[in-house]
Amino acid sequence: MSEEASPHRTAAVIPAAGRGVRLGPGAPKALRALGGTPMLIHAVRAMAASRAVSLVVVVAPPDGAPGVKNLLDDHALPERTDYLVVPGGETRQESVRLGVEALPDDITAVLVHDAARPLVPVETVDAVVEAVHEGAPAVVPALPLADTVKQVEPREKGEPEPVVATPERALLRAVQTPQGFDRATLQRAHRTMPGVGEGATDCAGMVERLGAPVVIVPGHEEAFKVTRPLDLVLAEAVLARRRANDGF
Ligand SMILES: Nc1ccn([C@@H]2O[C@H](COP(=O)(O)OP(=O)(O)OP(=O)(O)O)[C@@H](O)[C@H]2O)c(=O)n1
Numbered sequence: 001m002s003e004e005a006s007p008h009r010t011a012a013v014i015p016a017a018g019r020g021v022r023l024g025p026g027a028p029k030a031l032r033a034l035g036g037t038p039m040l041i042h043a044v045r046a047m048a049a050s051r052a053v054s055l056v057v058v059v060a061p062p063d064g065a066p067g068v069k070n071l072l073d074d075h076a077l078p079e080r081t082d083y084l085v086v087p088g089g090e091t092r093q094e095s096v097r098l099g100v101e102a103l104p105d106d107i108t109a110v111l112v113h114d115a116a117r118p119l120v121p122v123e124t125v126d127a128v129v130e131a132v133h134e135g136a137p138a139v140v141p142a143l144p145l146a147d148t149v150k151q152v153e154p155r156e157k158g159e160p161e162p163v164v165a166t167p168e169r170a171l172l173r174a175v176q177t178p179q180g181f182d183r184a185t186l187q188r189a190h191r192t193m194p195g196v197g198e199g200a201t202d203c204a205g206m207v208e209r210l211g212a213p214v215v216i217v218p219g220h221e222e223a224f225k226v227t228r229p230l231d232l233v234l235a236e237a238v239l240a241r242r243r244a245n246d247g248f
């Protein structure tokens with residue numbers, strides 16, 4: 001996909017300021033190695049692989065922006081893409097807001113992609129971009145659920161939680177990133193909605209609360225989020241298979 005015939009200029013914002021508490025002790029999650037390369041670099045390459053993406057904004061840990069700039073300089077990245085690093089905030093919502101505020105004025109479409117989803121295929125990125133360029137204000141890649149989901153009444157840790165409802169699984173989707181937005185819609189959502197507590201867990205949810213439509217495109221099983229140690233084992237296996245298939 002190319003920007004040449006498009007009136008859009010598309011940027012990707014990569015929130016990478018999280019600590020990775022659920023992954024366990026160590027460096028901030030985005031900086032941990034996957035196949036010998038920081039997870040963040042995989043995520044940056046995944047966004048820059050789309051010819052539609054002309055700018056990648058990395059939202060670094062609050063005190064880690066200079067180190068992340070050095071990291072980008074030290075790794076081979078597509079030259080047609082520009083790169084910018086800004087310091088992040090206390091929550092994902094705050095980090096994304098800081099990334100969006102750093103966008104140059106000529107950007108019209110924005111992808112928001114977790115550094116923690118390093119292996120998203122370019123076909124998924126392009127499908128999201130295409131739907132935004134065709135006029136959707138907000139686009140989310142997602143997959144049907146394998147597990148049945150229960151809604152519960154939360155209790156203290158260790159206490160059995162009463163089940164309140166079993167939503168119809170066929171109507172549910174597990175949501176991934178990159179989520180794609182018309183820039184004005186995303187900016188309005190972030191400017192009008194204060195971050196409460198841990199903040200919104202995804203930007204599309206904020207756009208829904210604005211009353212704007214959000215649509216789903218097919219996600220990909222390799223776009224999973226590295227959250228817990230077992231996810232890293234899976235990510236290493238997927239990467240090893242790709243490298244074996246590519247012969248490098
Ligand atoms: N203050 C924060 C918190 C999260 N993120 C980013 O948001 C994405 C999704 O968050 P998650 O997987 O929850 O990452 P962490 O917050 O690092 O994980 P944990 O909750 O286990 O600490 C990650 O790329 C993470 O770096 C961010 O930029 N700023």
Ligand SMILES: C[C@](O)(CO)[C@H](O)COP(=O)(O)O
Binds near residue numbers: 174177201202225
């Ligand atoms: C945006 C997201 O990846 C969609 O599934 C997810 O909500 C991020 O949640 P996290 O708790 O910040 O990992």
